[in-house]
Amino acid sequence: MAYEPKDYILSIIIPVFNRENSIAILLERLLKLVPEDIEFVLVNDGSTDSTLDAIKQIVENSKKISQVKIVNHQKNLGVSAARNTGLEQATGYYLGFIDSDDLVTSNYFEVLRPLLLKYEYDIISFNFTYQDKVIKSSNDGSQLEGVFTASHWHLVSRVYKRELFKDKKFEVLRRYEDVILLPYIFINAKKIKHINEVLYHYIQTKQSITQQIKISDIDDLYFALNKALYYIENYANSTESRLFTIYLFKIMMLIRKYIRKINGYYAYNIEYYDMAKRIIGITEKYNNSLGLNIKKLKYAKIDSYISKLKYWLTLKKKGSL
Structure with missing residues (x-):
């Protein structure tokens, strides 16, 4: 599957491990919504089911092959390693992260893209749902104290200027990798924007950290x-x-x-x-x-x-x- 490099405003990194059903639902939805100046970096983290085949089939049927980069780990290395691989492969000015079990709203790109095209903000955050509750990523989106006080270190509820990750990696073989890393991303951000709107749905599963x-x-x-x-x-x-x-x-x-x-x-x-x-x-x-x-x-x-x-x-x- 050929990948044609171009200038992308946003790269969405999606780590996947044995999620043949949920990734199919998510990816079909995303490819219907995505503008041409946004790419996806899917990292198949050593799946042993039909995840990789499902990804390839959906991408080929979408006719948006040029916007999707698929990276395959031969063995399962964990979500942190998969995200680090995604960081290495992403080319967009901004980075976004989506987990393969979750969903974004139908206006996810519609709301974010105009703000991204301003090239004005280092981080743009938004609200998300968890257990049928709306959660704000920040108590005050323009102030770091609001972010630290809210203490919602969910990687997926923001998009980030890619250069913020220039010398940063996720800790491999540790859970709470976003809790460990994100504070250092935020303190290097000069301008933050919060959108008081739900753009992401966190789907709780038996594999979720809070359940295990x-x-x-x-x-x-x-x-x-x-x-x-x-x-x-x-x-x-x-x-x-x-x-x-x-x-x-x-x-x-x-x-x-x-x-x-x-x-x-x-x-x-x-x-x-x-x-x-x-x-x-x-x-x-x-x-x-x-x-x-x-x-x-x-x-x-x-x-x-x-x-x-x-x-x-x-x-x-x-x-x-």
């Missing part, structure tokens, strides 16, 4: 925290440090939530207490005025004791003990 919480997820979130702390201590200016204190606190609250889901109560360990202490120090230094509820970190041991007591009392009441 693992102990290793907490390790990946600690990785994100340590990376942010290293950045604050070695590179960040005072404004960036202030923003990253919000990020640190939000990630700690997510870890707290996952610990309870996995154990039934807040079963904190030494790593959590040490991380809480570091984040309290950073917050008091750079962001004490923001009013983050760091009491949950300051009194983590009391939090854990009360939570464990309630948990055991509940089990006793149910007769599980």
